[in-house]
């Protein structure tokens with residue numbers, strides 16, 4: 001998916017993609033399981049994070 005949005009903070013148009021490393025992943029708050037990788041869209045001008053999302057959103061459903 002191509003990203004063609006602008007940074008709401010500085011108007012920059014170059015949006016980079018980042019991901020967490022090491023222990024920076026996100027885990028369900030009640031879980032001790034291995035976490036899910038977190039991806040972020042980052043403005044390469046000012047560093048503003050436009051959005052973050054996890055690799056495995058189904059892990060965070062409240063069903064039990």
Ligand SMILES: [Zn+2]
Pocket residue numbers: 007008009010011012043044045046047048
């Ligand atoms: Zn920016």
